[in-house]
Protein backbone atom coordinates (compact mmCIF):
# COMPACT_ATOMS: atom_id res chain seq x y z
CA UNK A 1 0.00 0.00 0.00
CA UNK A 2 2.73 2.49 0.88
CA UNK A 3 4.55 1.69 -2.39
CA UNK A 4 1.46 2.52 -4.45
CA UNK A 5 0.89 5.68 -2.47
CA UNK A 6 4.57 6.69 -2.86
CA UNK A 7 4.30 6.14 -6.60
CA UNK A 8 1.18 8.30 -6.64
CA UNK A 9 3.08 11.09 -4.90
CA UNK A 10 5.91 10.69 -7.42
CA UNK A 11 3.55 10.95 -10.38
CA UNK A 12 2.41 14.34 -9.08
CA UNK A 13 5.99 15.52 -9.45
CA UNK A 14 6.97 15.33 -5.80
CA UNK A 15 10.59 14.40 -5.25
CA UNK A 16 13.17 13.97 -2.53
CA UNK A 17 13.26 16.86 -0.07
CA UNK A 18 9.89 18.33 -1.11
CA UNK A 19 7.82 19.30 1.91
CA UNK A 20 4.36 17.83 2.36
CA UNK A 21 2.08 19.35 4.96
CA UNK A 22 0.06 16.56 6.60
CA UNK A 23 -2.91 17.53 8.75
CA UNK A 24 -5.61 14.94 9.22
CA UNK A 25 -7.67 13.07 11.75
CA UNK A 26 -6.59 9.49 12.51
CA UNK A 27 -7.29 7.16 9.62
CA UNK A 28 -5.57 4.32 7.80
CA UNK A 29 -5.13 6.26 4.52
CA UNK A 30 -3.54 9.11 6.50
CA UNK A 31 -1.01 6.71 8.01
CA UNK A 32 -0.30 5.05 4.67
CA UNK A 33 0.43 8.32 2.92
CA UNK A 34 2.67 9.48 5.76
CA UNK A 35 4.82 6.37 5.47
CA UNK A 36 4.71 6.56 1.68
CA UNK A 37 6.01 10.11 1.78
CA UNK A 38 8.89 9.12 4.08
CA UNK A 39 9.74 6.14 1.87
CA UNK A 40 9.85 8.47 -1.15
CA UNK A 41 12.26 10.81 0.66
CA UNK A 42 9.73 13.61 1.09
CA UNK A 43 9.65 15.76 4.22
CA UNK A 44 6.43 15.36 6.22
CA UNK A 45 5.14 18.40 8.10
CA UNK A 46 2.54 17.20 10.64
CA UNK A 47 0.06 19.90 11.67
CA UNK A 48 -2.65 19.78 14.31
CA UNK A 49 -5.96 19.24 12.52
CA UNK A 50 -7.75 21.50 15.04
CA UNK A 51 -5.73 24.55 14.03
CA UNK A 52 -7.67 27.61 13.00
CA UNK A 53 -6.98 29.41 9.73
CA UNK A 54 -4.54 31.80 11.46
CA UNK A 55 -2.50 28.94 12.93
CA UNK A 56 -2.46 26.84 9.75
CA UNK A 57 -1.57 29.84 7.61
CA UNK A 58 1.51 30.49 9.75
CA UNK A 59 2.84 26.99 9.08
CA UNK A 60 2.11 27.15 5.35
CA UNK A 61 3.88 30.51 5.03
CA UNK A 62 6.83 29.32 7.11
CA UNK A 63 7.46 25.89 5.59
CA UNK A 64 6.29 26.58 1.98
CA UNK A 65 5.05 23.06 1.19
CA UNK A 66 4.93 21.67 -2.35
CA UNK A 67 1.89 19.61 -1.40
CA UNK A 68 -0.55 19.20 1.44
CA UNK A 69 -2.61 16.28 2.66
CA UNK A 70 -5.74 17.37 4.51
CA UNK A 71 -9.11 15.81 5.11
CA UNK A 72 -11.47 18.74 4.81
CA UNK A 73 -12.33 21.39 2.30
CA UNK A 74 -11.83 24.39 4.62
CA UNK A 75 -8.24 23.50 5.35
CA UNK A 76 -7.66 22.70 1.68
CA UNK A 77 -8.86 26.19 0.82
CA UNK A 78 -6.64 27.88 3.42
CA UNK A 79 -3.54 25.97 2.32
CA UNK A 80 -4.20 26.73 -1.31
CA UNK A 81 -4.84 30.42 -0.73
CA UNK A 82 -1.89 31.01 1.61
CA UNK A 83 0.35 28.88 -0.57
CA UNK A 84 -0.37 31.27 -3.44
CA UNK A 85 -2.01 28.58 -5.55
CA UNK A 86 1.25 26.64 -5.95
CA UNK A 87 0.44 23.82 -3.55
CA UNK A 88 -1.08 20.53 -4.68
CA UNK A 89 -3.74 19.81 -2.07
CA UNK A 90 -4.70 16.16 -1.68
CA UNK A 91 -6.90 13.94 0.42
CA UNK A 92 -5.15 11.07 2.25
CA UNK A 93 -6.33 8.89 -0.67
CA UNK A 94 -4.43 11.22 -3.00
CA UNK A 95 -7.44 12.75 -4.64
CA UNK A 96 -6.75 16.33 -5.64
CA UNK A 97 -9.00 19.02 -4.15
CA UNK A 98 -10.77 21.19 -6.71
CA UNK A 99 -9.11 24.44 -7.73
CA UNK A 100 -5.63 23.37 -6.68
CA UNK A 101 -2.75 22.51 -9.03
CA UNK A 102 -2.60 19.02 -10.48
CA UNK A 103 1.18 18.74 -10.49
CA UNK A 104 4.25 20.07 -8.75
CA UNK A 105 6.89 21.91 -10.75
CA UNK A 106 9.65 20.00 -9.06
CA UNK A 107 12.29 17.39 -9.58
CA UNK A 108 9.77 14.58 -9.82
CA UNK A 109 9.90 11.50 -7.69
CA UNK A 110 9.08 7.85 -7.48
CA UNK A 111 7.61 6.72 -10.75
CA UNK A 112 6.52 3.10 -11.12
CA UNK A 113 9.17 0.65 -9.97
CA UNK A 114 11.32 3.48 -8.61
CA UNK A 115 13.63 2.86 -5.69
CA UNK A 116 12.08 3.71 -2.38
CA UNK A 117 13.72 3.90 1.04
CA UNK A 118 16.77 5.66 -0.34
CA UNK A 119 16.80 8.43 2.27
CA UNK A 120 20.09 8.89 4.09
CA UNK A 121 20.14 8.97 7.93
CA UNK A 122 20.73 12.74 7.96
CA UNK A 123 17.97 13.54 5.47
CA UNK A 124 15.07 15.44 6.95
CA UNK A 125 12.05 13.25 7.69
CA UNK A 126 9.77 15.58 9.65
CA UNK A 127 9.41 19.25 10.35
CA UNK A 128 7.22 19.27 13.45
CA UNK A 129 5.82 22.61 14.54
CA UNK A 130 6.01 23.44 18.18
CA UNK A 131 5.15 26.71 19.89
CA UNK A 132 8.05 28.96 20.66
CA UNK A 133 8.25 31.35 23.58
CA UNK A 134 7.80 34.18 21.10
CA UNK A 135 4.34 32.86 20.33
CA UNK A 136 5.05 31.86 16.74
CA UNK A 137 5.43 28.11 16.29
CA UNK A 138 8.78 26.97 14.92
CA UNK A 139 9.47 23.86 12.88
CA UNK A 140 11.63 21.28 14.68
CA UNK A 141 13.68 19.49 12.03
CA UNK A 142 13.91 15.75 12.69
CA UNK A 143 15.99 13.42 10.55
CA UNK A 144 15.41 9.78 9.64
CA UNK A 145 18.24 8.94 12.06
CA UNK A 146 16.39 10.76 14.88
CA UNK A 147 13.18 8.80 14.23
CA UNK A 148 15.00 5.50 14.03
CA UNK A 149 17.03 6.08 17.19
CA UNK A 150 13.84 7.04 19.02
CA UNK A 151 11.91 3.95 18.00
CA UNK A 152 14.84 1.61 18.55
CA UNK A 153 15.47 2.80 22.08
CA UNK A 154 11.77 2.73 22.97
CA UNK A 155 11.27 -0.78 21.57
CA UNK A 156 14.30 -2.01 23.49
CA UNK A 157 13.35 -0.36 26.77
CA UNK A 158 9.67 -1.32 26.74
CA UNK A 159 10.29 -4.83 25.29
CA UNK A 160 8.08 -4.01 22.33
CA UNK A 161 7.89 -6.79 19.74
CA UNK A 162 5.80 -8.19 16.89
CA UNK A 163 3.30 -9.79 19.30
CA UNK A 164 2.26 -6.42 20.68
CA UNK A 165 -0.93 -4.60 19.81
CA UNK A 166 -1.36 -0.92 20.62
CA UNK A 167 -4.71 0.78 21.17
CA UNK A 168 -3.96 4.17 19.65
CA UNK A 169 -6.28 7.03 20.64
CA UNK A 170 -3.78 9.89 20.51
CA UNK A 171 -3.77 12.48 17.76
CA UNK A 172 -1.46 11.24 15.00
CA UNK A 173 0.03 14.67 14.23
CA UNK A 174 2.23 15.04 17.36
CA UNK A 175 5.34 13.23 18.49
CA UNK A 176 3.51 11.10 21.02
CA UNK A 177 1.00 9.57 18.61
CA UNK A 178 3.26 9.60 15.56
CA UNK A 179 6.87 8.94 16.55
CA UNK A 180 6.19 6.91 19.70
CA UNK A 181 2.91 5.19 18.79
CA UNK A 182 2.91 4.67 15.03
CA UNK A 183 6.55 4.62 13.98
CA UNK A 184 7.63 2.34 16.82
CA UNK A 185 4.77 -0.06 16.08
CA UNK A 186 6.05 -0.26 12.52
CA UNK A 187 9.64 -0.75 13.61
CA UNK A 188 8.60 -3.52 16.01
CA UNK A 189 6.38 -5.13 13.37
CA UNK A 190 3.48 -5.05 15.82
CA UNK A 191 -0.13 -4.03 15.17
CA UNK A 192 -2.18 -0.95 15.96
CA UNK A 193 -5.88 -0.44 16.61
CA UNK A 194 -6.31 3.12 15.42
CA UNK A 195 -9.24 4.89 17.07
CA UNK A 196 -10.63 8.02 15.41
CA UNK A 197 -10.59 9.86 18.74
CA UNK A 198 -10.17 9.25 22.46
CA UNK A 199 -13.27 7.93 24.18
CA UNK A 200 -13.14 6.00 27.46
CA UNK A 201 -15.47 3.16 26.49
CA UNK A 202 -14.07 2.91 22.97
CA UNK A 203 -10.60 2.42 24.49
CA UNK A 204 -11.75 -0.32 26.87
CA UNK A 205 -13.81 -1.99 24.12
CA UNK A 206 -10.88 -1.95 21.69
CA UNK A 207 -8.49 -3.31 24.31
CA UNK A 208 -10.87 -6.21 25.04
CA UNK A 209 -11.92 -6.96 21.47
CA UNK A 210 -8.44 -6.90 20.00
CA UNK A 211 -6.61 -8.33 23.01
CA UNK A 212 -4.39 -5.30 23.12
CA UNK A 213 -1.11 -5.34 24.99
CA UNK A 214 -0.27 -1.63 24.93
CA UNK A 215 -2.00 1.70 25.58
CA UNK A 216 -0.35 5.13 25.54
CA UNK A 217 -2.02 8.26 26.79
CA UNK A 218 -1.62 11.72 28.22
CA UNK A 219 -2.55 12.19 31.91
CA UNK A 220 -5.97 13.66 31.02
CA UNK A 221 -6.82 10.35 29.35
CA UNK A 222 -5.72 8.38 32.43
CA UNK A 223 -7.76 10.73 34.60
CA UNK A 224 -10.85 9.83 32.56
CA UNK A 225 -10.04 6.09 32.39
CA UNK A 226 -9.51 6.05 36.17
CA UNK A 227 -12.95 7.58 36.72
CA UNK A 228 -14.63 4.75 34.82
CA UNK A 229 -16.07 1.68 36.52
CA UNK A 230 -14.07 -0.28 33.91
CA UNK A 231 -10.68 0.98 35.12
CA UNK A 232 -9.72 -2.56 36.21
CA UNK A 233 -9.57 -3.55 32.52
CA UNK A 234 -6.31 -1.60 32.24
CA UNK A 235 -4.80 -4.45 34.23
CA UNK A 236 -5.09 -6.77 31.21
CA UNK A 237 -2.53 -4.78 29.25
CA UNK A 238 1.15 -5.67 29.22
CA UNK A 239 2.05 -2.00 29.45
CA UNK A 240 0.28 1.35 29.91
CA UNK A 241 2.45 4.41 29.29
CA UNK A 242 1.83 8.06 30.17
CA UNK A 243 3.64 11.10 28.82
CA UNK A 244 3.44 14.62 27.36
CA UNK A 245 2.49 16.16 30.73
CA UNK A 246 3.01 15.29 34.41
CA UNK A 247 1.08 12.28 35.70
CA UNK A 248 0.31 12.99 39.33
CA UNK A 249 1.68 10.49 41.82
CA UNK A 250 -1.86 10.30 43.22
CA UNK A 251 -3.34 9.20 39.87
CA UNK A 252 -0.47 6.74 39.36
CA UNK A 253 -1.19 5.16 42.74
CA UNK A 254 -4.94 5.13 42.28
CA UNK A 255 -4.63 3.24 38.97
CA UNK A 256 -2.18 0.81 40.59
CA UNK A 257 -4.71 0.20 43.37
CA UNK A 258 -7.76 -0.19 41.14
CA UNK A 259 -6.27 -1.91 38.09
CA UNK A 260 -3.13 -3.52 39.48
CA UNK A 261 -1.07 -1.88 36.76
CA UNK A 262 1.76 0.55 37.34
CA UNK A 263 1.58 3.12 34.58
CA UNK A 264 5.04 3.69 33.12
CA UNK A 265 5.76 7.41 32.88
CA UNK A 266 8.23 8.71 30.34
CA UNK A 267 9.41 12.13 29.19
CA UNK A 268 10.19 13.69 25.87
CA UNK A 269 9.73 16.68 23.63
CA UNK A 270 9.07 17.33 19.97
CA UNK A 271 12.65 18.57 19.66
CA UNK A 272 14.30 15.64 21.43
CA UNK A 273 11.79 12.80 21.01
CA UNK A 274 11.90 10.39 23.95
CA UNK A 275 14.71 10.97 26.43
CA UNK A 276 13.74 9.59 29.86
CA UNK A 277 11.69 6.61 30.94
CA UNK A 278 10.81 4.74 34.07
CA UNK A 279 12.15 1.20 33.93
CA UNK A 280 10.18 -1.66 32.42
CA UNK A 281 11.49 -3.96 35.12
CA UNK A 282 12.08 -2.46 38.50
CA UNK A 283 10.33 0.32 40.31
CA UNK A 284 8.17 2.70 38.25
CA UNK A 285 8.39 5.54 40.68
CA UNK A 286 5.26 7.74 40.83
CA UNK A 287 5.90 11.41 40.12
CA UNK A 288 9.17 10.74 38.28
CA UNK A 289 10.16 10.24 34.65
CA UNK A 290 12.95 7.77 35.34
CA UNK A 291 16.27 7.36 33.57
CA UNK A 292 17.76 8.20 30.16
CA UNK A 293 16.79 5.92 27.28
CA UNK A 294 19.69 3.91 25.79
CA UNK A 295 21.98 6.21 23.82
CA UNK A 296 20.61 9.37 25.47
CA UNK A 297 22.51 11.40 28.03
CA UNK A 298 20.63 13.65 30.45
CA UNK A 299 21.89 15.99 33.15
CA UNK A 300 20.31 18.22 35.71
CA UNK A 301 22.41 21.35 36.10
CA UNK A 302 23.00 23.26 39.35
CA UNK A 303 20.10 25.60 38.58
CA UNK A 304 17.79 22.62 37.98
CA UNK A 305 17.81 22.90 34.16
CA UNK A 306 17.35 19.56 32.43
CA UNK A 307 19.68 19.23 29.44
CA UNK A 308 19.92 16.29 27.04
CA UNK A 309 22.16 15.01 24.28
CA UNK A 310 21.92 12.01 21.97
CA UNK A 311 20.80 10.54 18.68
CA UNK A 312 17.13 11.42 19.12
CA UNK A 313 17.80 15.14 19.56
CA UNK A 314 16.82 17.29 16.57
CA UNK A 315 19.21 19.28 14.44
CA UNK A 316 17.52 22.65 14.88
CA UNK A 317 14.54 24.82 14.00
CA UNK A 318 13.59 25.26 10.36
CA UNK A 319 15.29 28.40 9.01
CA UNK A 320 15.83 29.81 12.51
CA UNK A 321 19.55 29.64 13.27
CA UNK A 322 19.31 32.12 16.15
CA UNK A 323 16.56 30.14 17.93
CA UNK A 324 18.57 26.96 17.31
CA UNK A 325 21.81 28.27 18.78
CA UNK A 326 19.93 29.66 21.77
CA UNK A 327 18.82 26.21 22.90
CA UNK A 328 22.09 24.32 22.34
CA UNK A 329 25.24 24.64 24.44
CA UNK A 330 28.28 22.46 23.65
CA UNK A 331 26.00 19.98 21.89
CA UNK A 332 23.56 19.77 24.80
CA UNK A 333 19.94 20.77 24.23
CA UNK A 334 18.35 22.83 26.94
CA UNK A 335 14.82 21.46 27.44
CA UNK A 336 13.38 24.36 29.43
CA UNK A 337 12.21 21.83 32.02
CA UNK A 338 13.47 21.87 35.60
CA UNK A 339 14.18 18.78 37.66
CA UNK A 340 16.07 16.99 40.39
CA UNK A 341 17.66 13.55 40.45
CA UNK A 342 16.63 11.18 43.24
CA UNK A 343 18.31 7.74 43.33
CA UNK A 344 18.95 8.17 39.60
CA UNK A 345 15.27 8.92 38.84
CA UNK A 346 14.57 12.34 37.37
CA UNK A 347 11.70 14.18 39.00
CA UNK A 348 10.46 17.14 36.98
CA UNK A 349 9.66 20.24 39.00
CA UNK A 350 8.22 22.57 36.38
CA UNK A 351 9.39 24.78 33.58
CA UNK A 352 11.81 27.65 33.32
CA UNK A 353 9.43 29.19 30.77
CA UNK A 354 5.75 30.16 31.06
CA UNK A 355 4.57 27.15 29.04
CA UNK A 356 1.14 25.83 29.99
CA UNK A 357 0.35 22.16 29.32
CA UNK A 358 -3.36 21.48 28.97
CA UNK A 359 -4.44 17.91 28.33
CA UNK A 360 -0.98 17.17 26.91
CA UNK A 361 -1.03 20.09 24.47
CA UNK A 362 1.41 22.97 24.86
CA UNK A 363 0.06 26.49 25.12
CA UNK A 364 2.36 29.49 25.14
CA UNK A 365 0.85 32.45 27.02
CA UNK A 366 2.53 34.87 24.60
CA UNK A 367 0.60 33.49 21.63
CA UNK A 368 -2.76 33.71 23.44
CA UNK A 369 -1.91 37.22 24.70
CA UNK A 370 -0.99 38.37 21.17
CA UNK A 371 -4.33 37.14 19.86
CA UNK A 372 -6.45 38.66 22.66
CA UNK A 373 -4.63 41.98 22.35
CA UNK A 374 -5.93 42.14 18.80
CA UNK A 375 -9.49 42.53 20.14
CA UNK A 376 -10.45 46.20 19.92
CA UNK A 377 -11.67 46.53 23.51
CA UNK A 378 -8.63 44.88 25.11
CA UNK A 379 -5.99 47.27 26.39
CA UNK A 380 -3.77 44.83 28.29
CA UNK A 381 -3.82 41.12 28.88
CA UNK A 382 -1.86 38.46 30.75
CA UNK A 383 -2.36 34.74 30.33
CA UNK A 384 -1.62 32.29 33.13
CA UNK A 385 -2.57 28.75 34.08
CA UNK A 386 -4.81 27.39 36.80
CA UNK A 387 -4.48 23.84 38.11
CA UNK A 388 -7.10 21.34 36.98
CA UNK A 389 -7.51 17.71 38.03
CA UNK A 390 -8.71 16.72 34.57
CA UNK A 391 -6.56 18.85 32.26
CA UNK A 392 -3.49 19.32 34.44
CA UNK A 393 -3.62 23.03 33.73
CA UNK A 394 -6.18 25.29 32.07
CA UNK A 395 -5.66 28.64 30.37
CA UNK A 396 -6.77 31.80 32.20
CA UNK A 397 -6.83 35.33 30.81
CA UNK A 398 -6.56 38.51 32.91
CA UNK A 399 -7.89 41.37 30.87
CA UNK A 400 -7.80 45.16 31.23
CA UNK A 401 -10.36 46.74 28.89
CA UNK A 402 -9.90 50.01 27.06
CA UNK A 403 -12.28 51.64 29.56
CA UNK A 404 -14.76 52.47 26.82
CA UNK A 405 -16.43 49.18 25.98
CA UNK A 406 -18.02 47.17 28.80
CA UNK A 407 -16.30 43.84 29.59
CA UNK A 408 -17.86 41.11 27.44
CA UNK A 409 -16.57 37.58 28.06
CA UNK A 410 -18.63 35.98 25.29
CA UNK A 411 -17.42 38.43 22.66
CA UNK A 412 -13.82 37.87 23.71
CA UNK A 413 -14.18 34.08 23.64
CA UNK A 414 -15.85 34.19 20.23
CA UNK A 415 -12.95 36.32 18.99
CA UNK A 416 -10.46 33.80 20.43
CA UNK A 417 -12.36 30.87 18.91
CA UNK A 418 -11.74 32.22 15.41
CA UNK A 419 -8.03 32.46 15.95
CA UNK A 420 -6.94 29.79 18.45
CA UNK A 421 -7.29 26.00 18.44
CA UNK A 422 -9.75 24.88 21.17
CA UNK A 423 -7.09 23.82 23.65
CA UNK A 424 -5.47 27.28 23.60
CA UNK A 425 -8.67 29.19 24.36
CA UNK A 426 -9.05 30.65 27.86
CA UNK A 427 -11.27 28.63 30.17
CA UNK A 428 -11.50 31.55 32.55
CA UNK A 429 -11.54 35.26 31.82
CA UNK A 430 -11.08 37.75 34.63
CA UNK A 431 -11.47 41.49 34.05
CA UNK A 432 -9.12 43.57 36.21
CA UNK A 433 -8.36 47.29 36.55
CA UNK A 434 -4.64 46.80 36.01
CA UNK A 435 -2.01 44.07 35.80
CA UNK A 436 0.64 43.67 38.51
CA UNK A 437 4.01 44.63 37.00
CA UNK A 438 7.58 44.74 38.28
CA UNK A 439 9.84 47.77 38.01
CA UNK A 440 10.82 46.71 34.49
CA UNK A 441 7.15 46.75 33.48
CA UNK A 442 7.00 42.95 33.18
CA UNK A 443 3.78 41.30 34.33
CA UNK A 444 4.21 39.39 37.61
CA UNK A 445 2.34 36.25 36.59
CA UNK A 446 2.84 34.52 39.92
CA UNK A 447 0.68 37.19 41.56
CA UNK A 448 -2.16 36.45 39.16
CA UNK A 449 -2.13 32.67 39.53
Ligand code: MCA
Nearest residue numbers: 174175176198218220244268269270358359360361422423
Ligand atom coordinates in the same frame (compact mmCIF):
# COMPACT_ATOMS: atom_id res chain seq x y z
C1 MCA B 1 -9.81 19.35 23.83
N1 MCA B 1 -10.21 20.48 24.44
C2 MCA B 1 -9.24 20.92 25.24
C3 MCA B 1 -8.18 20.01 25.06
N2 MCA B 1 -8.57 19.05 24.19
N3 MCA B 1 -9.15 21.97 26.08
C4 MCA B 1 -8.02 22.13 26.75
N4 MCA B 1 -6.95 21.31 26.61
C5 MCA B 1 -7.00 20.25 25.78
N5 MCA B 1 -5.95 19.44 25.62
C6 MCA B 1 -11.49 21.17 24.34
C7 MCA B 1 -12.41 20.64 23.28
O1 MCA B 1 -12.16 21.27 22.06
C8 MCA B 1 -13.78 20.98 23.86
O2 MCA B 1 -14.04 22.34 23.68
C9 MCA B 1 -13.59 20.75 25.33
O3 MCA B 1 -12.18 20.90 25.55
C10 MCA B 1 -13.98 19.38 25.82
O4 MCA B 1 -13.61 18.44 24.85
P1 MCA B 1 -13.54 16.90 25.08
O5 MCA B 1 -14.38 16.23 24.05
O6 MCA B 1 -13.75 16.58 26.51
O7 MCA B 1 -11.99 16.69 24.77
P2 MCA B 1 -11.41 15.60 23.87
O8 MCA B 1 -11.69 15.88 22.45
O9 MCA B 1 -11.82 14.29 24.46
O10 MCA B 1 -9.84 15.84 24.04
C11 MCA B 1 -9.18 15.59 25.22
C12 MCA B 1 -7.89 14.81 24.89
C13 MCA B 1 -7.09 15.64 23.85
C14 MCA B 1 -8.25 13.45 24.29
C15 MCA B 1 -7.14 14.61 26.16
O11 MCA B 1 -6.80 16.91 24.39
C16 MCA B 1 -5.83 14.97 23.40
O12 MCA B 1 -5.88 14.10 22.52
N6 MCA B 1 -4.67 15.32 24.01
C17 MCA B 1 -3.42 14.71 23.63
C18 MCA B 1 -2.48 15.72 23.09
C19 MCA B 1 -1.16 15.11 22.62
O13 MCA B 1 -1.09 14.12 21.88
N7 MCA B 1 -0.07 15.73 23.03
C20 MCA B 1 1.21 15.28 22.64
C21 MCA B 1 2.07 16.51 22.40
P3 MCA B 1 -15.49 22.90 23.38
O14 MCA B 1 -16.29 22.50 24.57
O15 MCA B 1 -15.27 24.36 23.25
O16 MCA B 1 -15.90 22.21 22.13
S1 MCA B 1 3.58 16.40 23.28
C22 MCA B 1 4.50 15.36 22.41
O17 MCA B 1 4.09 14.81 21.40
C23 MCA B 1 5.84 15.01 23.04
C24 MCA B 1 6.75 14.39 22.04
C25 MCA B 1 5.59 14.05 24.20
O18 MCA B 1 6.29 14.10 25.20
O19 MCA B 1 4.68 13.24 24.07
Ligand code: AMP
Nearest residue numbers: 130243244245246266267268269270362
Ligand atom coordinates in the same frame (compact mmCIF):
# COMPACT_ATOMS: atom_id res chain seq x y z
P1 AMP C 1 6.04 19.24 23.14
O1 AMP C 1 6.86 20.45 22.87
O2 AMP C 1 4.62 19.36 22.74
O3 AMP C 1 6.71 18.08 22.58
O4 AMP C 1 6.00 19.08 24.70
C1 AMP C 1 7.18 18.83 25.43
C2 AMP C 1 6.97 19.18 26.86
O5 AMP C 1 6.00 18.33 27.45
C3 AMP C 1 8.22 18.96 27.69
O6 AMP C 1 9.14 20.01 27.58
C4 AMP C 1 7.65 18.83 29.07
O7 AMP C 1 7.43 20.10 29.66
C5 AMP C 1 6.31 18.15 28.82
N1 AMP C 1 6.35 16.73 29.15
C6 AMP C 1 6.47 15.66 28.33
N2 AMP C 1 6.43 14.51 29.04
C7 AMP C 1 6.28 14.86 30.34
C8 AMP C 1 6.16 14.16 31.57
N3 AMP C 1 6.14 12.83 31.62
N4 AMP C 1 6.05 14.87 32.70
C9 AMP C 1 6.04 16.21 32.68
N5 AMP C 1 6.13 16.94 31.57
C10 AMP C 1 6.25 16.27 30.40
